[in-house]
Amino acid sequence: MSYIVDFTTVSPVGLESSPVADALAGLRANEARYFKNKYDHSFTVEPAGEAQDVVDWVHRILKEERDIVISSPPLEATAFEVDGIRMAYVFYESGLSVNVMYTVDEAGKRAVGFKLSDGMEVPEELASRFKFARQKSKLAGTIRGSFFVIKGEY
Known part of the structure; x- marks a missing residue:
């Protein structure tokens, strides 16, 4: 069953099994606020089993870009398109959020x-490969983030 993420409350x-459930909920709400404010998009997630694709x-x-498992x-997971950008998010029990930004236009940006x-x-699986920058969020506390550019076609 899908769930529209409320960033005001x-x-x-859907994240209760995570040892950092409240912080992960704040991170998810932070993403929801961004997409609502920038694109007027309601951030809706589904249980991972219902969004297996x-x-x-x-x-x-x-796996194909960096041999990461x-x-x-x-x-939970979600996928949607805004302004010609295909977005996908997967939220993991550990508290990790992975997102893919994949511009439909070939000349656009593509990153994880x-x-x-x-x-x-x-x-x-990420510790030796990436350095994480810190960012403060009212909803999520301190978020640490990193990324890499996608080179292949997906």
Whole structure:
């Protein structure tokens, strides 16, 4: 069942099994606020099992681009298109959020972003490959993030 993320009242609905559920809910709400303010898009997530095609697409890009396999189970996922940009998000039990920004236009930007919820450790599969910058958020506390540019076609 899909869930429209409310960024005015942050709720860990769907994320309860995460040891950092409240921080992950804040991170998810932070993304929802961004898309509502910038694109007037309602950020809607589904349980990962109901959005397996999205999870598979994100995992395929991670594997083929950087040989990354996320060890934490996915909890929720979403995919949508705004202003010619295909976006996909997967939220993991560990507190990790992975997003893919894939501009439909061939000359556009294509990247994978990683965001770590406040209080979680850097996952082992990412620790030696990426440096994480810090950003403050009223909804999510301290978010640590990193990214890489997608080179292939997906």
